[in-house]
Every structure is written in C-alpha cells, then in structure tokens.
Amino acid sequence: xxxxxxxxxxxxxxxxxxxxxxxxxxxxxxxxxxxxxxxxxxxxxxxxxxxxxxxxxxxxxxxxxxxxxxxxxxxxxxxxxxxxxxxxxxxxxxxxxxxxxxxxxxxxxxxxxxxxxxxxxxxxxxxxxxxxxxxxxxxxxxxxxxxxxxxxxxxxxxxxxxxxxxxxxxxxxxxxxxxxxxxxxxxxxxxxxxxxxxxxxxxxxxxxxxxxxxxxxxxxxxxxxxxxxxxxxxxxxxxxxxxxxxxxxxxxxxxxxxxxxxxxxxxxxxxxxxxxxxxxxxxxxxxxxxxxxxxxxxxxxxxxxxxxxxxxxxxxxxxxxxxxxxxxxxxxxxxxxxxxxxxxxxxxxxxxxxxxxxxxxxxxxxxxxxxxxxxxxxxxxxxxxxxxxxxx
Amino acid sequence: xxxxxxxxxxxxxxxxxxxxxxxxxxxxxxxxxxxxxxxxxxxxxxxxxxxxxxxxxxxxxxxxxxxxxxxxxxxxxxxxxxxxxxxxxxxxxxxxxxxxxxxxxxxxxxxxxxxxxxxxxxxxxxxxxxxxxxxxxxxxxxxxxxxxxxxxxx
Numbered sequence: 001x002x003x004x005x006x007x008x009x010x011x012x013x014x015x016x017x018x019x020x021x022x023x024x025x026x027x028x029x030x031x032x033x034x035x036x037x038x039x040x041x042x043x044x045x046x047x048x049x050x051x052x053x054x055x056x057x058x059x060x061x062x063x064x065x066x067x068x069x070x071x072x073x074x075x076x077x078x079x080x081x082x083x084x085x086x087x088x089x090x091x092x093x094x095x096x097x098x099x100x101x102x103x104x105x106x107x108x109x110x111x112x113x114x115x116x117x118x119x120x121x122x123x124x125x126x127x128x129x130x131x132x133x134x135x136x137x138x139x140x141x142x143x144x145x146x147x148x149x150x151x152x153x154x155x156x157x158x159x160x161x162x163x164x165x166x167x168x169x170x171x172x173x174x175x176x177x178x179x180x181x182x183x184x185x186x187x188x189x190x191x192x193x194x195x196x197x198x199x200x201x202x203x204x205x206x207x208x209x210x211x212x213x214x215x216x217x218x219x220x221x222x223x224x225x226x227x228x229x230x231x232x233x234x235x236x237x238x239x240x241x242x243x244x245x246x247x248x249x250x251x252x253x254x255x256x257x258x259x260x261x262x263x264x265x266x267x268x269x270x271x272x273x274x275x276x277x278x279x280x281x282x283x284x285x286x287x288x289x290x291x292x293x294x295x296x297x298x299x300x301x302x303x304x305x306x307x308x309x310x311x312x313x314x315x316x317x318x319x320x321x322x323x324x325x326x327x328x329x330x331x332x333x334x335x336x337x338x339x340x341x342x343x344x345x346x347x348x349x350x351x352x353x354x355x356x357x358x359x360x361x362x363x364x365x366x367x368x369x370x371x372x373x374x375x376x377x378x379x380x381x382x383x384x385x386x387x388x389x390x391x392x
Numbered sequence: 393x394x395x396x397x398x399x400x401x402x403x404x405x406x407x408x409x410x411x412x413x414x415x416x417x418x419x420x421x422x423x424x425x426x427x428x429x430x431x432x433x434x435x436x437x438x439x440x441x442x443x444x445x446x447x448x449x450x451x452x453x454x455x456x457x458x459x460x461x462x463x464x465x466x467x468x469x470x471x472x473x474x475x476x477x478x479x480x481x482x483x484x485x486x487x488x489x490x491x492x493x494x495x496x497x498x499x500x501x502x503x504x505x506x507x508x509x510x511x512x513x514x515x516x517x518x519x520x521x522x523x524x525x526x527x528x529x530x531x532x533x534x535x536x537x538x539x540x541x542x543x544x545x546x
Contacts, residue, residue: 049437104433130421139423143432
C-alpha cells in the first residue's frame with residue numbers, strides 16, 4: 001500500500017482545534033478512511049532527534065475526542081529523517097513552519113532519499129503581507145515557503161488566489177515551480193440550532209437593541225476592524241448598530257480605547273469577547289448583515305460561515321473575498337468607509353435590494369470535507385501514478 | 393548544514409521581498425539578512441558554530457537566535473548582548489530555558505558552551521508545564537500573565 005507520512009507535531013501539542021488544526025484532522029480522517037494509503041502520523045521527538053510514529057487508530061480517534069491525554073497515542077517507534085521510506089509521500093498540512101524541524105533542513109534529506117514532498121500551503125500571507133505578522137514568524141515562514149518552492153514535488157493550495165501569489169513569486173525569482181493543485185476546503189459545519197438557554201443575556205440584549213451589522217473574528221490589524229468603527233462613527237451612528245465578536249488580538253490597544261471612549265459603547269457599539277458557539281450563532285441569526293473588511297485571508301472561512309447561516313454578506317473587494325464569496329456578496333472598495341456606508345444605507349432604505357441579497361444566500365451548500373478529501377486523494381493518486389509510469 | 397548557493401538565492405529573494413513589503417508599510421525587519429541566511433538548514437538539535445563564526449554584531453545575534461530558538465531577539469536581549477563578545481553571547485543564550493528544552497548541542501565550537509543551571513531548571517519545569525491540560529488552563533489567564541509565563545520558558 002502507498003505510504004504517506006503526515007507530521008502532526010503541532011496538532012499533538014495544540015489546545016485549539018479550529019483553523020489549520022481542524023483542516024489537518026479532517027484531511028487525516030479522509031485519507032485514513034479511504035483505505036488507499038498506509039498513513040503514518042508522526043511528530044518530532046527531541047530526545048531521539050527523530051520522528052516518533054504515532055498509533056494510527058489512536059490518532060484518528062483523537063481527531064474525534066480531542067482529548068488532552070495524548071501519551072497513549074505515542075509509540076516507542078522512531079524514524080530518523082534519513083530513513084523515511086523511499087517512494088513514499090511526505091505530506092505537510094500542519095503549521096509546520098512553527099515546528100523545530102525546519103523544512104530547509106528536512107526537505108533536502110527527503111528528496112535525496114527518494115521521498116516525495118507535498119506541502120499544503122494554506123496561504124502566503126507571511127510573504128506578501130508580512131506587516132500583519134510577527135518578524136520571527138515571517139522568518140520561519142520564509143524557511144518553509146523557500147523549501148517548498150525548491151523541493152516540493154507538488155504544492156497543494158486551497159484557492160486560486162494563493163496559487164497566483166505563489167506563481168508570482170516564482171516568476172519574480174525566475175524559477176521553475178512544481179505543479180500547484182487547488183484543493184478547496186470543506187465547510188460542512190453543522191447548521192447549529194442555537195440553544196437559546198445557553199445564550200448569554202448580554203448577547204440577547206444586543207440583538208434586541210435593533211438592527212446591527214456584524215463582524216466575527218479575532219480583533220487584529222489584518223482583519224481591519226478599524227474600518228468598521230470608522231464607518232459607524234462617521235456615517236452610520238443612529239442608523240444601525242455595530243457588533244464585533246472576537247478575541248482581543250495584539251497591537252489593538254488604540255482601537256479598544258476608541259471603542260471604550262465612544263458615547264455609544266455598549267449601547268449601539270459592542271465588542272463581544274469570549275463568545276460561546278451559541279452566542280455566535282445567535283448573533284449571526286439576528287444580524288442585518290455580516291460585514292467583512294479584512295485585507296487578506298487564507299480562505300475567508302467567516303464568509304462561508306455567514307453563508308451557511310444565510311446571513312447577507314458585504315465584503316471588501318479583494319481577490320480572495322471575490323473568489324470565496326462569488327456573486328453572493330456585495331463588495332465595497334477596500335478601506336473606503338464611505339463606500340461601505342453607502343451600501344449599508346442602501347440596504348437599510350431599499351427593501352427590495354436587501355431581500356435580493358438575502359435570497360442570494362438561501363440554501364447555500366458549502367463544499368463538504370468528503371469532497372475535499374476525495375480531491376486530495378486524487379492528487380496523491382496522480383503523484384503515485386507519475387511514479388509508476390516513469391520508465392527512467 | 394548550510395543550504396546550497398542556488399537554494400540560498402531563493403531564500404534571499406523571499407527575504408528581500410518581505411523586507412520591501414514591510415518598508416512599504418513603514419515597518420522594519422528586525423533581522424540581518426546574512427544572519428538569517430546563515431542559519432538556514434540548521435538541524436533541530438545539532439547547531440554548527442561553523443555557520444555563524446564569521447558573522448559579526450547584529451548578523452551574529454540574528455543567526456544565533458534563529459539557529460537555537462527559531463525566533464529573533466527582543467529589545468531587552470539585544471540590549472543585553474550589545475557589548476558582549478561571541479563567546480559571552482553563546483553562554484548567555486545557553487543559559488536560557490529554551491536551550492535546555494530544545495536539547496541544543498553546539499558543534500564545531502571552540503568555546504565551552506553547555507546549558508546553564510537556570511536553563512536546566514526551567515527546562516525541566518517546562519517539560520511538566522507543557523501538557524495540553526496545563527496549556528489550556530494557562531490560555532484562560534489574562535494576556536499579561538500568559539506573556540510572563542512564555543517569557544520564563546523562552
């Protein structure tokens with residue numbers, strides 16, 4: 001059976017299983033369940049300075065239970081970097097640039113030993129938008145992306161926007177790149193019925209206070225919450241409320257001060273921290289519209305989450321939002337609060353227009369994780385096919 | 393293990409691109425290019441002094457921090473190291489908890505650089521504190537306390 005190694009070092013120490021860890025787990029399950037591959041989950045072990053093999057069934061079970069007790073998954077079998085099996089695939093889809101095994105070190109060894117390298121690049125925000133990232137993270141990300149461009153047999157991305165960004169880097173540096181395949185992410189989130197008993201009283205009060213436009217996501221510079229605040233303060237005060245739900249990220253002290261000093265703070269303008277899933281569902285369900293002013297996204301999952309909940313979406317006009325939202329959303333010029341306010345005002349005053357936007361998201365069906373898994377399996381089969389057909 | 397000259401060109405191209413993007417946004421990259429390029433290809437535990445021995449000042453510091461810890465020095469660390477020689481810098485770094493936690497072995501080095509006692513103690517503590525259950529608890533603490541804990545084990 002075809003062997004695939006998957007380094008899950010970051011998932012094995014993780015405490016949060018949304019975002020990339022969720023992608024890793026969903027893909028791991030599909031690859032395993034297909035029965036087509038011999039899947040080997042590994043994590044770096046510092047004591048032995050090698051990959052430790054994890055118990056396959058144990059890891060698959062862990063993707064369901066997400067228990068804190070993970071030692072039972074760890075075996076006492078170790079694979080030195082130089083002894084990964086020739087002809088196998090080393091598949092990276094975790095946040096591997098944060099692990100101790102630099103890919104600038106690992107990938108050349110794998111290639112030398114006939115292992116196929118297949119990195120799953122979620123985005124290249126750290127390269128094209130480093131202003132939104134920590135310097136140290138950017139340095140580690142350059143290591144990963146550089147090694148991927150140099151040593152990958154095939155690169156897998158989630159969007160055409162990311163593919164184009166990688167191709168642009170290749171063109172700029174005049175280098176031949178490996179094949180880049182697009183495997184879009186799944187989004188079959190349960191359309192959770194909100195358990196209203198669990199919704200905090202504050203959340204219900206916010207929803208009852210009047211129409212509001214909503215943003216969900218960590219409050220950080222990249223997400224551009226400041227534009228929402230500016231739009232509210234300059235153009236929409238008294239016409240519609242603004243709710244921003246998300247954890248407080250770093251470098252936003254001035255922003256939170258502006259909210260705290262606003263006369264409408266906690267009256268028409270809210271920042272909701274530590275919201276539960278039920279709280280978030282409730283906020284989506286009652287929102288007039290979901291507004292997404294982000295500068296750049298890896299995949300724009302909040303857009304999909306809004307669509308699943310059939311909430312009208314207004315997004316900043318950039319490649320990734322256009323690609324993910326397509327015809328279902330309205331778009332405003334990036335960083336233009338007047339343009340955003342104009343759209344919201346039109347929706348508030350023009351019932352037909354608002355109804356049309358609402359209709360456009362009715363019955364939205366996201367791609368399922370099974371589809372994502374099948375597409376990924378096809379890519380792996382293609383890679384193995386290339387090898388088997390090789391007459392050299 | 394140093395990367396080949398051809399590979400280095402690609403990493404350098406990405407570094408320059410990032411640097412330009414930051415400058416366009418009125419930010420600076422707090423990492424010396426030579427220092428960064430010299431640590432590429434470093435193994436997880438065995439770090440060769442050979443790759444950093446010819447570097448000086450900021451380049452040496454960037455290279456050593458990235459090679460050992462995969463991060464850049466913060467302002468306080470830069471200040472501490474600014475008047476130190478290479479041997480003293482290496483000894484300062486070897487006394488950090490992270491040096492012990494990562495089990496770093498500095499090879500090809502003329503100096504006697506071994507993990508310090510403070511680093512060893514915090515290294516042991518970090519092993520206990522790194523369980524997912526304790527990390528989950530720590531993540532519920534206020535950001536200031538979380539940063540203090542992180543700082544202790546860096």
